[in-house]
Amino acid sequence: MEQKIRILIVEDEEKILQVLEAYLKKEGYEVRTATDGTKALAIFKTEEIHLLILDLMLPEMSGEEVCKQIRGFSTIPILMLTARTEEDDKLTGLAIGADDYVTKPFSPREIVGRVKALLRRSYREYKPLAEQLQYNDRELEVDINRVEVRVKGKLVNFTPNEFRLLTVFLSHPGQVFTREQLVQKVFGFDYDGFDRTIDTHIKNIRQKIERDPKNPIYIQTIYGMGYKFGGAK
Known part of the structure; x- marks a missing residue:
């Protein structure tokens, strides 16, 4: 800046x-x-x-x-x-x-x-996470360059950490991430928070983008392993 x-x-x-x-x-x-x-x-x-x-x-x-x-x-x-x-x-x-x-x-x-x-x-630039990444399935739309998330056409307010976390999933669809891996990718190695921080951010993201946050289709829990981006069904 x-x-x-x-x-x-x-x-x-x-x-x-x-x-x-x-x-x-x-x-x-x-x-x-x-x-x-x-x-x-x-x-x-x-x-x-x-x-x-x-x-x-x-x-x-x-x-x-x-x-x-x-x-x-x-x-x-x-x-x-x-x-x-x-x-x-x-x-x-x-x-x-x-x-x-x-x-x-x-x-x-x-x-x-x-x-x-x-x-x-x-x-920092978002491009290292996902070069010019865009996602649009008509219900969820994410634009990295504009740093925007829309659900059914309506702009949804995301915190910086929530947006970074979402872009990590979008840039690796289907890949399972452990909490430790997500902490490293989103916060960096200098972050000394605890793993449950990731759970909190994912809960917030689900509330904002999922039709039914209790039965998510975008950010899915893989029990005993972590989370992955499943995409629309």
């Missing part, structure tokens, strides 16, 4: 906010800050934001609600900050549209590393 990367940090703890802002500015990023969800959404309406760092425990409007609202009109990468350590809480964050998460307490250097990894994954 030619323009400077602009990051929005939404965090109500001033000390954390100031430290993250300083570290990210030192890396050359433009930084905007907000201490609550209402201010964050207002910034989105007036400025182009390329990545969001979002605390879940915000006053008034929760971080989860902010994430849901932003996902209604934007696919920018979202890094969640949370004091919750339970796996189900992390999966909930991913389910509502976050791309990655970090639990408190954390090192500012860790945040910088996660930000760089998210930006690489989110703004």
Whole structure:
């Protein structure tokens, strides 16, 4: 990207906010800050934001609600900050549209590393995954060049990770992928999340593209092995 990367940090703890802002500015990023969800959404309406760092425990409007609202009109990468350590809480964050998460307490250097990894994954070209790939069976239409997914002609909003995961399947129809293989292809070797992250993203994709998500025809589960793209029947 030619323009400077602009990051929005939404965090109500001033000390954390100031430290993250300083570290990210030192890396050359433009930084905007907000201490609550209402201010964050207002910034989105007036400025182009390329990545969001979002605390879940915000006053008034929760971080989860902010994430849901932003996902209604934007696919920018979202890094969640949370004091919750339970796996189900992390999966909930991913389910509502976050791309990655970090639990408190954390090192500012860790945040910088996660930000760089998210930006690489989110703004790299899609062509290495599937050269000029398009899929259209009249019900599901995927255009890699435009980064668009349509179901029955209606544009469907996908997060960056969901879109990358779908393109992996489309570029290898019929091939069975283990969770570990999908983590490597979608997130890269620097991602230290857990395998259930893939299950969460696949569940979200099925909700968006399948006629019956409980009996999927596109992304099929191969028990004891992983997942594959089956295509329309």
